[in-house]
Amino acid sequence: MRNSGNDSANPNPSEIDVARRLRRSLSRAALVSAAVCILSTCASAPSSGALCPYRGMEAARAAPTDEELKVVDSSKQLIGMAPNAKALVKGKQFTLDCIGTVCAIYYRLGIDLAKDFDEYPGNGVNRLYLSLKDKGVIHYDRYPRPGDIVFWDNTYDANGDGDRTDDPHTHAGIVLAVDDDGTIRYVHENLYKGVIIETMNLLRPTVAFDDSGKRLNSGMAIATVSGGPKPERNLAGDVFDSFGDALKVKGDFEAAELDAKLALIR
Numbered sequence: 001m002r003n004s005g006n007d008s009a010n011p012n013p014s015e016i017d018v019a020r021r022l023r024r025s026l027s028r029a030a031l032v033s034a035a036v037c038i039l040s041t042c043a044s045a046p047s048s049g050a051l052c053p054y055r056g057m058e059a060a061r062a063a064p065t066d067e068e069l070k071v072v073d074s075s076k077q078l079i080g081m082a083p084n085a086k087a088l089v090k091g092k093q094f095t096l097d098c099i100g101t102v103c104a105i106y107y108r109l110g111i112d113l114a115k116d117f118d119e120y121p122g123n124g125v126n127r128l129y130l131s132l133k134d135k136g137v138i139h140y141d142r143y144p145r146p147g148d149i150v151f152w153d154n155t156y157d158a159n160g161d162g163d164r165t166d167d168p169h170t171h172a173g174i175v176l177a178v179d180d181d182g183t184i185r186y187v188h189e190n191l192y193k194g195v196i197i198e199t200m201n202l203l204r205p206t207v208a209f210d211d212s213g214k215r216l217n218s219g220m221a222i223a224t225v226s227g228g229p230k231p232e233r234n235l236a237g238d239v240f241d242s243f244g245d246a247l248k249v250k251g252d253f254e255a256a257e258l259d260a261k262l263a264l265i266r
């Protein structure tokens, strides 16, 4: 008994080595287990591949590219501006409503997202959605990339019929970052607060806060202008429609022609 106790308190070098290897092994097992828990918290949760069928999980979780970081930097220059404020970006004035904010952020990179708006019907959000859909870059990955456009449905009663479930493509924003737990940080024009960063989690779309108090999903769908209640589905993840990978088709939206015209008058 005593020897056993002494041995335990003063293990020899080989035993220390074994113990270290065991701890490392257990740590790796814990990490793998944690990753599995994140990606599939229950038997019915989708597999890793199903979470990011557009890009694949490895590409979705890679470090941001320089171009993606430029979108993030451009976004930061508008954060804090009031709802519907005016912003001059590369010589062009934008009204910072929801689609104006998205277009202004991209315009700083020489990308004119409104370039094909004349070809499509509806509001600006719908026109951008259709522009990107026609180019094959709409997707539904739960782990999007910085720079992806976010489209939401039913954020307000756009057609004014009192039904809060029949209004597609009513709001848009841009992904800035994605946490390991799937919480997406996006920039958008909040109708009341202006250009701000809020959160959405497509793994837990109906949960506002997790057990630690972390905000997973911001409020998104608003009460009616006439004072009616918020719809039952009002969190960002719960009214999510899709993402648009605008950077993949940036060549189709080049603002070079406009820039050249502006250069002539400067």
Ligand SMILES: [Ca+2]
Binding pocket: 156, 157, 158, 159, 160, 161, 162, 163, 164, 165, 166, 167
């Ligand atoms: Ca409606």
